[in-house]
Each structure stands twice: as C-alpha cells, then as structure tokens.
Amino acid sequence: MVIINVRVTTMDAELEFAIQSSTTGKQLFDQVVKTVGLREIWYFGLQYTDTKGFLTWLKLNKKVTAQDVKKEQTLLFKFRAKFYPEDVQEEIIQDITLRLFYLQVKDAVLSDEIYCPPETSVLLASFAMQAKYGDYNPESHKPGCLTSDRLLPQRVIGQFKLSPEEWEKRIMVWWADHKNTNREQAMVEYLKIAQDLEMYGVNDFVFYAPRLRINKRILALCMGNHELYMRRRKPDTIEVQQMKQQAKEERMQRQLEQERLTKEMTAREAAEQKQKEYEERMEKMREEMERAQRELLHAQDTIRRLEQQLAELQIAKEQLESKEDELRRLNEQLRSEREMSSEERERLEQEVRRREQQVAEMREQVDMKTQETERLQREVEEARAVQERESSRQMNTFSVKEVDLDENASENGQVATELTARGDENVPQRELERITAAEQNLSLKHKLDALTADLEAVKDKQQLTEYDLLHMENKRAGRDKYKTLRQIRGGNTKRRIDQYENM
Known part of the structure; x- marks a missing residue:
C-alpha cells in the first residue's frame, strides 16, 4: 500500500x-x-x-x-x-468556526480580495486590534506599537496622503471605543461589518468558461449554496440544536465571567481613585501643616524679638530716669550755689547741657523702641489670630476627612460584598442590550460619516481604482447588495430576468 x-x-x-x-x-x-x-x-x-x-x-x-x-x-x-453564512451572529455556533471565518475574511480584506472602503477598513482594523490585543491601554500601547501589524489594505494606504503614524492614530481612536469587548465578540463585530461588504462570500470566476471543469466547479458552488440556503430554512437537527445549546451556555458563561471581571476592574479603578484622592488630601494636609509650622516658628521668633525689645525698652527707660535724676540734681546744684566762680558755673552749665543732650537722645531711643515694641505686639496679635484660625480650620478639615474616609471605606466594603456575595445575580438583560446595539449602530454610522469627511481632505483621487469609483457611485445612489437582491427577487420571472440582465 x-x-x-x-x-x-x-x-x-x-x-x-x-x-x-x-x-x-x-x-x-x-x-x-x-x-x-x-x-x-x-x-x-x-x-x-x-x-x-x-x-x-x-x-x-x-x-x-x-x-x-x-x-x-x-x-x-x-x-x-467554501460557503459563507448569511448572518454570522445567528448562524456560527462554535468559537473555532468563528475564528477560522474571521481569519479568512480578514486576510481577504487585507489582500483586497474583498473590496472594503477606506473608512470601513479603519473600523475593521480597530476590531482586529481588539481581537488580538484586548482592551486599548494608552500606557502599554504607545504610538508605533502597531508597526508590525497588517492594519489596512495596501490600496487604501496608497490612496491617502497619511503617514503610518497618522493611520495608527485614527485606528487607536476607534480601538479605544471597544473597551470591555472580549476577543470572540470583537471577531463577531468584525464579521458583522464585513458581511455587508459587496464582495463578501462571492467566489470570483470567469462566467463563460471554455473548460468543462470550471463549469462543473460553478455548478458545485451553486448546489452547495442552495443546500445551505435550504438548511437555514429548515428546523435544526438534534445535533445542531445540541451544538447551539452548548455554544450558548459557553458564551453565557464567558459573558458572565467578562461582566464579573469588568465589575472587579471598575471597583479596583474606583478604589485606586479613592486612594489617589486620599493621598492627594494627605499631601495637601502635610503642606498645610508645614506652612502652619513655618508661620508658628515665625510667630515664635517675633515673640522672642518682642520680649527682647521689651527688656531693652525697660533698661532704656531705667537709664533715662537715672539721667533725668542726675540732670535735676545738677540743675538744683546750679541754682543753689550762687557764690561759685564763673569758671565753675560755666563748667557746670556745660555739664548740664551735655546731660540734657544725652537725655534727649535717650528719650528719642526710648520712643523708637516703644514704636518698635508696639509694632511687634501688633504682629504677635495678628500671628496669634492667624494661628487660631488655622488650628480651627485644620480641626474642621481633619474631622471632614475622617468622615469622608469612613464613607469611602463603607462604599468599598459594599462593593466588595457585591463582588463576592451577589456577583452572579446580575444577569444581563437582553432587551437593554438590543436597544444599546441599535444605538451603537446609529453612533457607528455617524462616526463613519465623520471619518469619511476627515479622509476626504487627504485623498489622492488619482489613485482611485475602478472599484472605488463604482462603490462611490453606488453610495451616492443609495444602492447596496441587499437592495439589489430585493429588486431582483421582486415581481414576476420576466421582470427578475430583465432586472438581472440590466445590472
């Protein structure tokens, strides 16, 4: 053998x-x-x-x-x-099937086998990054980190006057919007967008083929697609029902796990934010205490200088009183001794004038010291008033911070209780998810329109291909493959044939 x-x-x-x-x-x-x-x-x-x-x-x-x-x-x-599902989200059951389809469709988009408009290429690239790397993190996903990844079709890159860094920046903006989307869901979202592209699921071949083998290949593809078309419209077999139930349970379990992780991440971020606020408050209190300490030292220094000034003032006053007493005695001596000689009288008068000058100077010094003492007393009183206000404010602030911290501790305790005791009770409500999905699609359309307008300013129209021009014409006319399919299927057989031949 x-x-x-x-x-x-x-x-x-x-x-x-x-x-x-x-x-x-x-x-x-x-x-x-x-x-x-x-x-x-x-x-x-x-x-x-x-x-x-x-x-x-x-x-x-x-x-x-x-x-x-x-x-x-x-x-x-x-x-x-070989054959493609009509609705990826509804028909694909297993994750391995989803991954194989995702990788094949992504490769077809990047190699331009499936035509993709530029703005949609950016959106698909963002979902591809979410599926590969998970949530966007500005700290770890720095500019230039996507250099080694195939992000966009080469046709799209050549049609716009943008550097790789500018493309990467636009992709990262979209990527950040997909936070908390798990990898499987990111693949589903990628395929949901890709399945609306004109060439999705289309096998390209020459229709009028001279070789019988190619005609048989076309026939086999048509028969296979028809078989899948009929399969979708028949009740599922027992095996398929079991596969769907198993896949549903696995995805529900993953979703619950994702929600639990998201809740824990949210709680952790909230706790980190509270911790950061607490540290900022403590730093602010420390700075305020240091400032109050500096003011207290300044006040104490002022008080010491005031005490020293008061002591000097007291000494100056005592010296002034002593000089005044000596001056009075000299004046009395001058008045009482009338029979003294002229020389002695002149000497005594000079001594009196000198003592009077000393007394005047000392009085001036005492006045200056008195003014300085009064000024220092005012500074001390102001410093004491400021110190009392600061102490009162710090006491109030400290009591408020204690209350805030107690409340925060209570909140964190409640969050921890919810995560451990009642984490499994928050089953997602499908009705809300459907509403959110509709709103997201509407938001998606607005974002795509905005990105289209943004790219229009840097478009190199000389690089447009025939497919680009055809897509732009279809977009202006409001045509897409679903509307074309409805038109083909409408009316009688003759009208459908005419519609098909006029395409």
Missing part, C-alpha cells in the same frame, strides 16, 4: 498527514476537521491548485489520487471556508 504525505494549511496552523492511495476526499476532510476540532463542517472544504494552475475544491466522493492534484512529494491543500 502506497503512503502519501499530505500537508493541510489552515488559517492559523499547518497539519501533516500520511494517507493511503485509496483514501477518499471525505476521509481526508474528516481527518482534518477531527484534528482541528470542528463540527460545523458544512461551510468548509479542501482547496488545491490543479495541474493547470486553477484553484479547485477537492471532491469528497472521489479518491484524492484520482483528482487533478499536482503530483509532488507532499500534496498541498488549504482548509478554507
């Missing part, structure tokens, strides 16, 4: 198998999905490049070696989505 090596590349892994020459396509396909852990197998297929260079899907009912696979040492296949 001949053993053949096979390499199968998924969107995020590379698998290698050894098969026999009699292995059918279904056996290989089953082996791949079993290894990947995929149960929603009806969307996927194995793709290969045939000997003519055309991409072809492996037929499951035929042997692998009987098909037009390039006969190499190792047979190469790609595990890809």
